[in-house]
Amino acid sequence: MTFAEQFPIVIQALNTGFLQTLKLFFVTLLGAIPLGLIISFGSMSRFKPLSYFTKIVVWIIRGTPLMIQLLIIYFMPGLMGNNIWGGGESGRFLAASIAFIFNYACYFSEIYRGGIQGVPKGQEEAGLVLGMTKSQIFFKVKLLQMVKRIVPPMSNEIITLVKDTSLSRIISLQEVIFAGQSFMKGNMGIAGVIWPLFFTAVYYLIFNGILTVLLGRLEKKLEYFR
Amino acid sequence: MAILEVQHVSKSFGHTEVLKDISFSLDKGKVLSLIGSSGSGKTTLLRCLNFLERPDGGVIRVNGETLFDAGDRATMKEGEIRRKRLHFGLVFQSFNLFPQYTALQNVMLAKELLEKEKTDYKARKKEIHKQIEAEAGNLLDQMGLSDRMDNYPHQLSGGQCQRVAIARALAMKPDILCFDEPTSALDPELTGEVLKVIKGLADQETTMIIVTHEMAFARDVSSQVIFMDGGRIMEQGTPAEVFENPKEERTKQFLSRFTNQ
Numbered sequence A: 001m002t003f004a005e006q007f008p009i010v011i012q013a014l015n016t017g018f019l020q021t022l023k024l025f026f027v028t029l030l031g032a033i034p035l036g037l038i039i040s041f042g043s044m045s046r047f048k049p050l051s052y053f054t055k056i057v058v059w060i061i062r063g064t065p066l067m068i069q070l071l072i073i074y075f076m077p078g079l080m081g082n083n084i085w086g087g088g089e090s091g092r093f094l095a096a097s098i099a100f101i102f103n104y105a106c107y108f109s110e111i112y113r114g115g116i117q118g119v120p121k122g123q124e125e126a127g128l129v130l131g132m133t134k135s136q137i138f139f140k141v142k143l144l145q146m147v148k149r150i151v152p153p154m155s156n157e158i159i160t161l162v163k164d165t166s167l168s169r170i171i172s173l174q175e176v177i178f179a180g181q182s183f184m185k186g187n188m189g190i191a192g193v194i195w196p197l198f199f200t201a202v203y204y205l206i207f208n209g210i211l212t213v214l215l216g217r218l219e220k221k222l223e224y225f226r
Numbered sequence B: 001m002a003i004l005e006v007q008h009v010s011k012s013f014g015h016t017e018v019l020k021d022i023s024f025s026l027d028k029g030k031v032l033s034l035i036g037s038s039g040s041g042k043t044t045l046l047r048c049l050n051f052l053e054r055p056d057g058g059v060i061r062v063n064g065e066t067l068f069d070a071g072d073r074a075t076m077k078e079g080e081i082r083r084k085r086l087h088f089g090l091v092f093q094s095f096n097l098f099p100q101y102t103a104l105q106n107v108m109l110a111k112e113l114l115e116k117e118k119t120d121y122k123a124r125k126k127e128i129h130k131q132i133e134a135e136a137g138n139l140l141d142q143m144g145l146s147d148r149m150d151n152y153p154h155q156l157s158g159g160q161c162q163r164v165a166i167a168r169a170l171a172m173k174p175d176i177l178c179f180d181e182p183t184s185a186l187d188p189e190l191t192g193e194v195l196k197v198i199k200g201l202a203d204q205e206t207t208m209i210i211v212t213h214e215m216a217f218a219r220d221v222s223s224q225v226i227f228m229d230g231g232r233i234m235e236q237g238t239p240a241e242v243f244e245n246p247k248e249e250r251t252k253q254f255l256s257r258f259t260n261q
Helices: A003-044 A048-063 A066-079 A089-118 A121-129 A134-171 A176-185 A195-224 B042-049 B078-085 B103-116 B125-142 B158-170 B188-203 B215-221 B239-244 B249-259
Strands: B002-013 B016-027 B031-035 B057-062 B065-069 B088-091 B176-180 B208-211 B224-229 B232-237
Touching: A003 A048, A003 A089, A003 A134, A003 A176, A003 A195, A048 A089, A066 A089, A066 A134, A089 A134, A121 A134, A121 B088, A134 A176, A134 A195, A134 B103, A176 A195, B002 B042, B016 B042, B016 B232, B031 B042, B031 B215, B042 B176, B042 B208, B088 B158, B103 B125, B103 B158, B125 B158, B158 B176, B158 B188, B188 B208, B188 B215, B215 B239, B224 B239, B224 B249, B232 B239, B232 B249
Parallel strands: B031 B208, B031 B224, B088 B176, B176 B208
Antiparallel strands: B002 B016, B002 B057, B057 B065, B224 B232
């Protein structure tokens, strides 16, 4: 098969794989953004046992490779005699989502904590003396200032997440790397070619380019106040 | 009758006693200046009045209502504190304006949130909003900021920020407006414009407590002066009594530094 004949076949397979990459990316964001906030409240709690417990969990999750967390979450239930994930792609996706959400929520929680603690104490006090409630102060005064502070570090993590999704290849999730690799072993009449695997980089590069522009715009939008 | 009565208030941070047996009262429409060196407890006293700190002992009454009594836990309920706070307004040394809101929005925010909790808010939403906006506009106008309403805090000078902060405090119609060194973060020129605004409020008989290092201003604007030292009230009286005939050696010593300038 000539390159010109291979190209459309490969692109179609890579597109399908990248769709799974995107799905994992968005599901992780959707889960980790709110879960990270809950974890950050836990680590800032004045109830010491809760704050210690949260800090230990965050230490373990951030201190061990995501790849190992993926393997443990996916294979442990089966090894213990109860394969809750089932064998199919949907089971692998569910396991990967849980590992990614939990891992990223821990990173996000530390960014949030910095953002919340970075808002000057005077903002809360000003709200209090004006008779505002704690929740009004959080949502109406502190939240946007916190968002402004966390956009740059969050952008960094989000771009890393795009590339980290490739780690789910280790449990054979059929994302874009998996799709690219399949043409080495043989897939749809194409075997022993390596360029599709290299070509997957273009997908990451383009998607991260789009994200960089969008996150840059958000940062710009928040420049109206200091 | 006294609008504010403070009796035997004390407060410690750890082992440091920052307020010792503070008692005074203030009549409606009068201005009280709190003077004294840094660390004498003036700011802590204001913070206690505004429920930002909880005193360890003593009683605070406004209009005869006991807002705080260290011996009565019922006066410390979290839900009640919010309503009680509204008797007082506080203007901070560092302004603490909300940076993401314009001058006008800063003045309107708290009032609007308070109105939102009332049952008839939804039906009269537009009308209420208009009214709050008009009141906020008037206050900023009074502060000489009619052309700055749509500016964000970072676009304003320090003096303008502090005047917005004063308008923001006034919008909640407090019985007693407190100032915590309102001009300490400002250069002399900007200090003048803020002091002028406070003087204007005094002329309108706004009840105020002012923590300040501007001695000439304190003498000019207040009807009552308290000199604090080491967490105690060393001396209190009219400006003439405290500034011209101080009885305590410590007061004389403190004031000499200002008159010698």
